[in-house]
Amino acid sequence: MPEITLIFATILSSxxxxxxxxxxxxxxxxxxxxxxxxxxxxxxxxxxxSIRGHGNLVEYAPLFLILMFILELSGAPQTQLxxxxxxxxxxxxxxxxxxSFLKPNMFLRIGGMALTFVGFLGLIRTSIMLLL
Numbered sequence: 001m002p003e004i005t006l007i008f009a010t011i012l013s014s015x016x017x018x019x020x021x022x023x024x025x026x027x028x029x030x031x032x033x034x035x036x037x038x039x040x041x042x043x044x045x046x047x048x049x050s051i052r053g054h055g056n057l058v059e060y061a062p063l064f065l066i067l068m069f070i071l072e073l074s075g076a077p078q079t080q081l082x083x084x085x086x087x088x089x090x091x092x093x094x095x096x097x098x099x100s101f102l103k104p105n106m107f108l109r110i111g112g113m114a115l116t117f118v119g120f121l122g123l124i125r126t127s128i129m130l131l132l
Contacts, residue, residue: 008085019054053099088119
């Protein structure tokens with residue numbers, strides 16, 4: 001059973017639900033109206049940043065998880081899968097939080113993308129090693 005992939009898929013899916021809920025709330029969903037003042041005004045820039053934070057996770061996570069799943073089934077070293085999974089997940093959390101909940105912060109944005117790429121490159125390196 002691909003337990004490592006399942007762990008990271010669960011964490012990333014849970015975070016996606018949080019980011020989705022944030023977008024719904026900022027769009028004025030009747031489901032979330034009880035959470036704030038009825039006359040709340042949402043800045044368009046805040047909404048757009050939240051949409052990008054959510055969208056960015058949705059764009060990156062599926063390919064990462066597919067590659068991780070294939071590698072896990074292929075017998076890739078667990079330590080490499082965990083290393084890549086942790087780097088990717090922390091990167092996505094940093095990036096998603098800064099876009100969806102905070103004001104612009106270059107450290108979190110750049111750090112999040114750097115860790116995302118470190119996670120991907122770790123899996124790509126592992127893939128190449130298995131293929132050779």
